[in-house]
Every structure is written in structure tokens, then in C-alpha cells.
Amino acid sequence: xxxxxxxxxxxxxxxxxxxxxxxxxxxxxxxxxxxxxxxxxxxxxxxxxxxxxxxxxxxxxxxxxxxxxxxxxxxxxxxxxxxxxxxxxxxxxxxxxxxxxxxxxxxxxxxxxxxxxxxxxxxxxxxxxxxxxxxxxxxxxxxxxxxxxxxxxxxxxxxxxxxxxxxxxxxxxxxxxxxxxxxxxxxxxxxxxxxxxxxxxxxxxxxxxxxxxxxxxxxxxxxxxxxxxxxxxxx
Amino acid sequence: xxxxxxxxxxxxxxxxxxxxxxxxxxxxxxxxxxxxxxxxxxxxxxxxxxxxxxxxxxxxxxxxxxxxxxxxxxxxxxxxxxxxxxxxxxxxxxxxxxxxxxxxxxxxxxxxxxxxxxxxxxxxxxxxxxxxxxxxxxxxxxxxxxxxxxxxxxxxxxxxxxxxxxxxxxxxxxxxxxxxxxxxxxxxxxxxxxxxxxxxxxxxxxxxxxxxxxxxxxxxxxxxxxxxxxxxxxx
DNA sequence: TCAGGGCCGCTTGTATACGATAAATCGCCA
DNA sequence: TGGCGATTTATCGTATACAAGCGGCCCTGA
Numbered sequence: 001x002x003x004x005x006x007x008x009x010x011x012x013x014x015x016x017x018x019x020x021x022x023x024x025x026x027x028x029x030x031x032x033x034x035x036x037x038x039x040x041x042x043x044x045x046x047x048x049x050x051x052x053x054x055x056x057x058x059x060x061x062x063x064x065x066x067x068x069x070x071x072x073x074x075x076x077x078x079x080x081x082x083x084x085x086x087x088x089x090x091x092x093x094x095x096x097x098x099x100x101x102x103x104x105x106x107x108x109x110x111x112x113x114x115x116x117x118x119x120x121x122x123x124x125x126x127x128x129x130x131x132x133x134x135x136x137x138x139x140x141x142x143x144x145x146x147x148x149x150x151x152x153x154x155x156x157x158x159x160x161x162x163x164x165x166x167x168x169x170x171x172x173x174x175x176x177x178x179x180x181x182x183x184x185x186x187x188x189x190x191x192x193x194x195x196x197x198x199x200x201x202x203x204x205x206x207x208x209x210x211x212x213x214x215x216x217x218x219x220x221x222x223x224x225x226x227x228x229x230x231x232x233x234x235x
Numbered sequence: 236x237x238x239x240x241x242x243x244x245x246x247x248x249x250x251x252x253x254x255x256x257x258x259x260x261x262x263x264x265x266x267x268x269x270x271x272x273x274x275x276x277x278x279x280x281x282x283x284x285x286x287x288x289x290x291x292x293x294x295x296x297x298x299x300x301x302x303x304x305x306x307x308x309x310x311x312x313x314x315x316x317x318x319x320x321x322x323x324x325x326x327x328x329x330x331x332x333x334x335x336x337x338x339x340x341x342x343x344x345x346x347x348x349x350x351x352x353x354x355x356x357x358x359x360x361x362x363x364x365x366x367x368x369x370x371x372x373x374x375x376x377x378x379x380x381x382x383x384x385x386x387x388x389x390x391x392x393x394x395x396x397x398x399x400x401x402x403x404x405x406x407x408x409x410x411x412x413x414x415x416x417x418x419x420x421x422x423x424x425x426x427x428x429x430x431x432x433x434x435x436x437x438x439x440x441x442x443x444x445x446x447x448x449x450x451x452x453x454x455x456x457x458x459x460x461x462x463x464x465x466x467x468x469x470x
Numbered sequence: 471t472c473a474g475g476g477c478c479g480c481t482t483g484t485a486t487a488c489g490a491t492a493a494a495t496c497g498c499c500a
Numbered sequence: 501t502g503g504c505g506a507t508t509t510a511t512c513g514t515a516t517a518c519a520a521g522c523g524g525c526c527c528t529g530a
């Protein structure tokens with residue numbers, strides 16, 4: 001199988017597969033708790049089992065997949081509680097990231113943030129929702145990288161992807177005001193105001209948590225009154 | 236090769252190898268920047284290349300190993316700056332963990348913390364330094380688990396191992412007062428005093444940072460005056 | 471009808487084999 | 501003698517093959 005479904009770029013198959021599986025998980029194409037059978041995945045991606053296996057280990061380390069020896073891997077399950085818990089971690093980490101980014105005040109980083117904001121404005125206007133979600137993650141990650149702390153960047157990447165997952169699972173859209181909050185955070189960082197940057201980042205995540213909780217509540221109500229019409233975000 | 240060097244436990248070879256490689260990295264047996272050649276590692280561990288490869292991916296996700304496609308993996312390099320940066324992240328995360336642990340105030344978790352403290356007292360008295368380092372990591376991790384936040388636990392594990400690595404590389408011992416700080420943190424958590432628990436955790440990490448910086452300074456001085464007598468912690 | 475036990479298939483764990491690529495070395499030529 | 505290119509070697513990337521375990525199913529017996 002020399003020609004792949006994923007395209008024959010220079011990246012290793014392993015990287016392609018990891019990205020593709022992560023995408024399928026984030027998009028819900030692979031549902032929570034779904035079994036990840038190495039053979040099937042390999043076949044569906046047009047590769048052998050080895051790249052798939054290595055990908056699964058990475059995704060497990062990132063918390064997207066659960067592996068039980070000799071039994072196989074499944075997409076992790078995400079309870080509403082676990083979803084909410086993530087926001088506590090985000091407030092701590094993203095508050096720190098914003099503070100450090102403001103302290104550093106790198107022009108290049110500011111430029112990158114601005115670029116993401118511009119792209120997002122377009123995507124929002126065009127109504128490309130999946131792109132907006134990706135750009136949201138990209139913005140937060142760019143803040144993390146603006147902090148100039150390598151380990152912070154390393155840990156933030158899976159954390160933010162997980163956050164994106166949480167939202168995609170609950171169908172909790174935040175809408176345009178999220179981006180005005182981003183803009184305001186960007187300004188505080190660019191101005192080098194550490195306290196303000198941290199405060200705005202924390203407030204932003206807190207607002208996201210409220211959106212999440214509201215969505216969970218809606219889903220729960222819908223479930224009891226209409227009998228599970230909405231896709232259940234958790235079990 | 237059915238009989239392994241690592242012992243024929245029920246755990247998969249991949250788990251054994253991951254643990255062993257991580258141990259060798261943390262202990263300095265595998266030096267920073269050292270190449271990790273799959274063939275050699277496989278031979279030296281008495282396994283095939285597959286488990287080794289999967290382990291390398293996991294360690295890369297944790298930040299202990301750097302992989303360059305088609306060139307191979309090396310033990311990550313840890314500059315003094317990167318070492319210091321880690322403390323910023325730790326203060327944010329461990330402060331949160333301590334606060335949540337105090338809020339939760341689970342008796343079982345308190346019991347586990349106490350158990351680690353007891354074991355550590357013994358190990359310190361017996362002068363078993365490696366065990367003390369492991370127990371230090373175990374204590375911090377137990378605080379994280381006492382917080383009852385699954386993602387927090389997930390991310391703290393590699394973070395704390397990295398912290399242990401940082402210290403082992405600089406030969407910066409903290410001594411017994413570190414454990415009195417642990418005890419004081421434990422008390423605040425057991426008492427359910429959120430503010431105090433967070434403050435003590437942050438102060439504890441800040442103290443660790445000072446120890447680290449002092450050790451780095453000593454090394455730097457030793458390097459300039461005596462000409463690299465001490466093992467260089469970074470490049 | 472139901473409980474127990476053994477067989478079969480699916481899936482994972484591990485090893486091995488082959489192809490491809492980048493680095494290193496050696497020799498040739500200017 | 502120095503630089504450049506071809507060959508060689510080391511190592512990774514990927515695929516395939518084999519072994520082992522776990523669960524489900526069917527069959528048997530009361």
C-alpha cells in the first residue's frame with residue numbers, strides 16, 4: 001500500500017494518522033467509548049497497523065484514548081464533570097500564559113495573534129464553523145506560545161484540543177462575543193499589562209465555562225422532557 | 236526472545252520499556268542529547284524494535300525525547316532557562332491542585348498523603364536519595380490526585396517527572412526542610428483551608444526554584460573558575 | 471430451561487523482513 | 501592538497517507474519 005488515502009506528503013504516516021484520528025475524535029466522527037480496532041483503522045486509512053499503534057499511544061498520552069492491555073483502545077469517555085473540571089485547569093494555565101505573554105510583549109507574537117484574529121473574523125463572517133473552532137484553539141495556543149515558555153506550550157496544545165473536544169461534544173457554541181473577548185485579551189497582552197491580561201484570560205475561560213454549563217443544562221432538560229433528542233454529550 | 240531482561244511480569248513490554256527508558260533518562264543514565272537508536276535500545280532491553288518505538292512516541296509526547304523524522308530520537312536537551320520556566324507552570328498548576336485538594340478534603344486522599352510522608356521520613360533517615368526523589372514526586376502527585384480532577388492528574392504526572400529530571404540534572408538537593416514544607420502543605424489541605432493550601436504550595440515551589448537557581452549558579456561558577464569540574468546541566 | 475464447560479474467532483502483542491533516506495566515507499580529479 | 505561527487509553504511513519507516521489471550525458462542529447435561 002504505497003499510495004495513501006491521506007496524501008503522500010513528507011510527514012510520516014504516523015503523524016498523518018495521529019492528526020486524522022485526533023480530527024475524527026474532535027469532530028465526533030469517532031464517538032466516545034468507541035472501540036479503536038487497529039486492523040480496521042489501518043485498513044480505513046490505507047496503512048499498516050504500526051503507524052496506527054504508535055498514534056494510539058500518543059493519543060492515549062494526550063488523554064483522548066484509553067488503552068487497556070490485551071483488550072484494546074477506545075475513545076475516552078468524557079463525563080460532564082470531567083468537562084467542567086477542565087476549565088479549572090484552563091483558568092490556571094491560560095491565566096499564566098496571558099501574564100507571561102504580556103510580560104514578554106514580543107512583537108512577532110503579537111503579530112501572530114493579530115493574524116489569527118483576522119482569519120477568525122473572516123471565518124466567522126463566512127459562517128465556517130469548523131474553521132472557527134480551529135482558529136479559537138489556534139488563538140489560545142498562540143497566547144501560550146507568546147509566553148515563551150516551552151513546557152507551557154507543550155502542555156497547552158493537548159489541553160486546548162481537549163477543550164475543543166469538550167465544546168464539540170456539547171454543541172455549545174459561544175458565538176461572536178467570544179472573539180471580542182479575544183480581542184480584548186490581545187490588547188492587554190500587546191500593551192504589556194500583566195495583571196489585566198491574566199484577568200481577561202481567566203474571565204474569558206470562566207465565560208466559556210458558563211456557556212458549557214448552560215449547554216449541559218439544556219441537554220439534560222431536553223433529555224428528561226423530550227427523551228434524548230439531543231446527542232448525549234456524556235454518560 | 237521470549238525471556239526478557241526486564242522480567243516477565245504481566246505488563247506489556249511497551250510499558251516496561253517506557254518505564255525503563257524514563258528511569259534511565261531521569262537518572263541521567265541516558266544523557267541529554269544522547270541518541271536513542273532503536274536497534275541498540277531494543278537489543279539492550281532484549282526486545283524487538285516495536286515496543287521501543289511506541290515507547291519513544293510516548294516519551295516524546297511527555298517531552299523527554301525529541302524525535303526528528305527520518306533522523307531518529309534523542310533525549311531532550313534541557314537548558315537552564317527551560318528548567319526555570321518549568322517552575323512557573325508548576326506554581327500555577329500545583330497551587331490549583333492544593334486549593335482543590337483542600338476544597339475536597341477527602342479522608343482517603345489525606346491518608347495517602349500521610350502515608351507518603353511517613354515513607355519519606357524513613358527514606359530520608361536511611362539516606363536513600365533516589366527513593367527520596369521518587370517519594371517527593373509521589374507526594375506532589377498525590378496532592379494532584381487529591382484534587383479529584385482527572386485531567387489535572389493526567390497532566391501533572393509528566394510535569395512532576397520533568398521536575399524530578401530538572402533536579403537530578405543539576406544535582407540540586409533540597410534537603411529536609413522540603414519535607415517540613417510538605418507536612419505544612421498537608422496540614423493545610425487536611426484542614427480544608429483553600430487559601431492557605433494554595434499559598435503553601437506556591438511558596439514551596441518558589442523555594443524549590445530558589446534551590447534550583449542557586450545550584451545552577453554554583454555550577455556556572457564552578458565551570459568558569461575550575462573549568463567544568465561539575466557535570467554540566469545544560470548547554 | 472438454565473448452568474457449566476470447552477471450542478473458535480477476533481484482536482492485540484511481539485518479532486522479523488524489506489525498502490527508502492540521509493549521513494558519512496572514500497576516492498577521484500582539478 | 502582541497503573540494504566535490506559517488507558509493508556505502510547506518511538507521512528509520514512501513515509492512516507482514518506469527519504467537520497468545522480474551523470473549524462469545526454453542527453444545528451438553530441435568
